[in-house]
Amino acid sequence: GAGVSQSPSNKVTEKGKDVELRCDPISGHTALYWYRQSLGQGLEFLIYFQGNSAPDKSGLPSDRFSAERTGGSVSTLTIQRTQQEDSAVYLCASSKGLATYEQYFGPGTRLTVT
């Protein structure tokens, strides 16, 4: 079956521009997670959704970051006024529910801010 997909695979943007990253989870998975992977910080949690709600936004690095999920499926991570330190690979994962341990990761979006 289809796995988690993310788009675009690569994004180059100028400092100060807004970007939107998309995640399509595995069909039927109710939980969705966003992580960021950078050389300096490793792989860090950003935000998760159970259905359409995001109970914990504490991992978002600044108020320039926001995420939404509609229809319990597709999620969008938006970064406003991008900065060079936002350059990283943004990974999305989904799982059947919060009670299950297995998360399935997408291939990520590599964001480069110039």
Add this chain to the structure above:
Amino acid sequence: TQLLEQSPQFLSIQEGENLTVYCNSSSVFSSLQWYRQEPGEGPVLLVTVVTGGEVKKLKRLTFQFGDARKDSSLHITAAQPGDTGLYLCAVHLHAGNMLTFGGGTRLMVKP
């Protein structure tokens, strides 16, 4: 200081050699996971260990959870080039099921 400390950070070996990588913490965990990540891909779950002292085998990979559930090791026997990748340990900390990762061990196996 990271919650999960992985060592070594980098490891380059010849095909056929054995190796062990470590994931250490001062905290106790109810379970711990190991992932492998290849370039351009997301991490893929290899194993979950839940019992102190538990040993799990996946072909040539042997995973052990420490007796006190604070640390874990991954041993690879007769490494092959296909084992090349980033090995990450991770734990669930909060009710939301999100993962906290170690810094990873980047393994290169040369033919």
